[in-house]
Structure formats: structure tokens, C-alpha cells
Amino acid sequence: MAGALTFEALASRSYVLSSAENFVLYVLFEAISGARGAGAGGRTPLNLGVVLDRSGSMYDERRLEFVVEAVKFLVDNLAPDDKVTIVAFADKAQVIASPDTIHDKASVKRAIDEIDLLEIGGGTQMALGMRAAIDEVKKNLAPDRLNRVLVLTDGQTYEEIACVDLVNQNRGQMSFSAMGVGVEFNEKLLMRIAQDSNGKYHFIGNAAEIPGIFDDELQGLRAITARNGRIEVTLAQGVQIREAFRASPDIYALGTPLLTDDRKVAYSVGDLEANLPASVLLTLVLPPRKPGLVRIAQSAFHYEEPGAGEKSIETEVTVEYTLDRALASKANGRVMNLVDQVSIAKLQAKAEEELKLGNVDRATRLLGNAIQGTQRLGNAKATQALSGLMDEIKKTQTLQGKAAKTTLLQAQAVVRKTQMLDPAALDALRDEKSE
């Protein structure tokens, strides 16, 4: 079954208590694209724009050197039919290599080596760089190419709104991955750029990681086996959405949609890498009912399979209202695992908000609860990141200063990356457990 795509809608409970109150039920909508079939042809060609910050601060900590190394790595790993544009920006933007010249590896490497000689000033006009790359990517749009813009920056750009506008205008045609180096960049802007367009956000605390992140991006693009995924959910009457979160591969809020008369909501999840779940977690509020089986939602996943056109898979979510408390206390371990992960990301974000308001006690309490969560999940990396953050808060009370900000950005990035369970653990969770 190589290449098969699965789509499931799983409720946190199959049995719910028939009581007198509204209650909460979590539902996970998850698509997983299979690996490419052996006979399904080679890789999908890329149509890539790379936008590089060459502001004054990029000379710090050898950032520019690592960027040069990363670009050389990229150039060495291109396929003959890949289209790539490389743009450097500061006060102005300049195209270093275009799809016409990119395969002349020697001259591209020479050009990137001289990135520090470009006469483009020392400021941070990211929108100019993005626009130049978008223009080139647009020239090579094709249904059988993967279109993405990579943006790397280490500073606050002057025109944030212009950047967001550019993403919104073009996200139907390309995704944007954003890489923030150091602590001076605006992480909210970069996350938004990535989330709005179904690209990726990377926090790069140490410039030496830059080539590795380029490698990740390239491997991710090569692994895509389904395109333009969209989860559609139609809710039964009386069912409301309390919250919506992207739950994998990254965790972030999707905003709470206002239900229209057709009671339908749709979430774009972008391109799917093989075997990497793409999921949305809805927190639903269900009305009380008498015992009996009820369909609470219908759902469809629409996507494009390269070479096979548009496809869709439908499924539905049913729950049984019961008076049996024991039955109603059984929860689906896999869904609850993601509920936990989403809750931890929320707690971290809330703690950050409280800290901004000067409520140090409340912030540390929320973080403490988040840490208990990561410990329960056995997520050592997140526990470490959050504990480090807790220490910094206790020390600085405000998270001012470079070390503190690095810790914060690190913690944000770690708790927002969905921790994928290994297959054995997944199997164990597949069976419903009693809480």
C-alpha cells in the first residue's frame, strides 16, 4: 500500500455521559500520507526562493559564514530540474542567483562568497527581499513543482505588515518557511509567516545550526507526497467549537471560527511529508442528550496526489451517550496525548502573557503545571527547556537579557513542535484506556 493516505477523525471518548450539562469533547482530525510508491517516479522538482538577511548584525557570531555554507550545501544538492532563486536583502534587495544561473554551481558559490561585498546597505527591509523572491518563484509556478520561499533573518524588519500581506497574497501558490537567528528578530512575525502559509518556523539559537536547518527544509520538501491538504468538518446542530488548534507537526492556535449556517469549517494543512501526521484538534462543546448513538460531525480530507489529481477521503465522528460512568470515563490515549501537548503549549504561552503583565507568580505557577505535563509525557527535551525558562524567570523576573530571551525562544520552539510517538507507543495508546 505504498503511497496510501489515511485520514481519521478520533474523539477523545467514544462514550460520553448522558448528563444535564454541556460538556467538552476533543476530536482529532489527522491525515498521514504514505511514502512514495516505488514505481511512482522520481522526486517532485522544487521551485524555491531563498531570502537572506545581510544586515549589519549578520556579521555577528559568524552568522553570514554559516549562511554561505548553507547555500553551498543547497546548491550541491539540487536536481537538474529544480528552480532556485537566491536573494540577499538589507536596505535593498539583490538577486544573487536566479533559476537560469543556479545550476552553474561554481559561479553561484563565487557569488555567495561575495555576499558581504554587495552594496545594499545595512538595514533590514525583509519585505523587499521577500518580494524579489516571490516574483521569481511566480515565474516558475507549475502544478508539478513544490513552491516555497525560505526566509532567514536575525533582526526586526521595518515593514512587518508588508511581510504579512505578501504572505497572505501568495500563500495559495507557495508556502513560506521562516528562520530566526539569534534573539533580535520578531518571533511572532516569523511564526505567523510560517503558520499562515503552512510553512515551517525555525528558531536558530546558534548560527552553526543554519546549514542543518537548510538540510531539514530540503529533506522535508523531498518527502512531500500529498499536496494542499484541507480538512473540512461539518458539525451537527447544537455542537459548538470552543477552540481549534493545529496539533501536528507543529502546535499553534487556529483561532475560533464563527460557525456559519452550513455549520462547516475548513482548515488548510498544506503539503504533507510522508509519514508525518498533519492534524487539527478541535475542542467541541456538546449539548446534553438522552442515551443513544449520535453523529456529531462529518469530515472530509481533500488533497492532491502528484500525478494522480485531486482526491478526498470522508469520515464521521460518532459518540454514544450513556448512563454508564465507567464506560464514559474511558479515553483515547492517542487523542489525549495530543490534548496534553496542546495544553502545554497553551500554558507556556499564557505564562509568557502573565509575565508581560508583571504577574511573576502566576507565570511560574502556569509554567510549573506545564512542566508537570511534559514530565508526565516523558518529553525530556521540553521538560528541560521549560525548567530552564522557569529558572530564568526566577532569576530575572522579566526575561530581559540575551540569555533569558534565548531560553524563551528555545522553550517556545520546543513545546510547539509536536512530539511524535514511536510506533510501539502508538499501538499501546490505540487501545482505549481508562482514566
Add this chain to the structure above:
Amino acid sequence: MIKCGECGYENMDGLDYCDGCGAKITAAASAGDGAAAPAAEPSAQPAAAEPVAASEAPTGEIKPPEPAPEGAPPAPEPSAGAPPAAAAAASVPRFKAKFEVVRGGRKGQEFPIEDGNSFIGRWDPETGSFPEVDLEQDDPEAKISRKHALVRIENGKITVEDIGSLNGTYVNRQPRLQPGTPVEIKSGDEIIIGKTFLKLVVEPIS
């Protein structure tokens, strides 16, 4: 409702993490207060008890809810969808209370009020908080604050308190309530919130 063991915040059933402090809500906390009372008086109740617009929603159903045993115990108030038998809670309330929209909104819409704290307001998409009496759909002009008023049932008394709303809370067309000062209300009292008129209906539990 499940009371958070850490901070006491009352959370909606089924929630995994406390909305107040983010503590994990443990099964023990939820079983604690509800264990004694079987929820929702079983099948003998007339079907009128479906409180949340469920009757307009046959689309979602695979099996219809079991039909009302017609001619079974005559409902005391056949027309008004009686609020669901105030379920659970170890401290059995001696009455059940509800608000009914009488003007300026979905006339006839009912909101059962449980023991403890209930908020009147509008759903807040920013924080995801849901007031128990959610007048979002009754208030197209957004005259009602997201957290507008607090209703509390405690020791057999029902009080309403304005919690700093923009446009005020009024009881029986008297002067605007002083924010932060609870006022006792009784069955039949009229509460004005924004442009929505609510009537408090209290019925003894037989």
C-alpha cells in the same frame, strides 16, 4: 462542572486542563461530587427535557433519542422544556433555576443555572471562555460584555452581581446595579443585560 483541585475554578465537564490555572484535572476530582447521583434522570422522564435545541437537529442523529413514552407520568409543565433535572452534585439543590429570554433575543431560549457560579456574557473567542449564560446569539449589537454578570446559587439563595460590564445590569427596571455588589433575585425577577431581557424561573424539585 468539575472543580479544579488546585485553584477551585469550575471547569466544564470533559476538560482535561483547568481553564483557571492550567493544572491537569484528575478523574478523582470529577468523580468526587458526581458519584452519588446518576446523571440525567433515566428514561422515564418526558423527552421534553432535551435542553439545547436538540429537537431541531435530527440531521446529526443515527438513532433518534428514544421516543417520549406518551401517557407516562404527565409532565407538570408540558409546554416549557423543563430544564434538565439538575444533575449530580452531592449537595442536592432544593430547587432548579433557569433564565428565560423574554425580550431582545431568542425569545423562549432557556439557560439552566446550576449551583455555584454562573457567568452571564458572551463567548470570548480570544480566551475561549464560555459563560454559562451565553447571549452571543441574542446580542447582535454586542451591548453585552463578554463577562457581564455573575449569578451565584449558594445556600438556597440566588444572587446576581454586575462584574464591571460596560452597559450595566438592571433588576426589575431599578437603577443600575453597583458593580461588585451582589443583589438577591427571586423567581419572576427580570434582569436586563444589554438589550436582552431575562426572566428568572425557579421551580421546586419534587
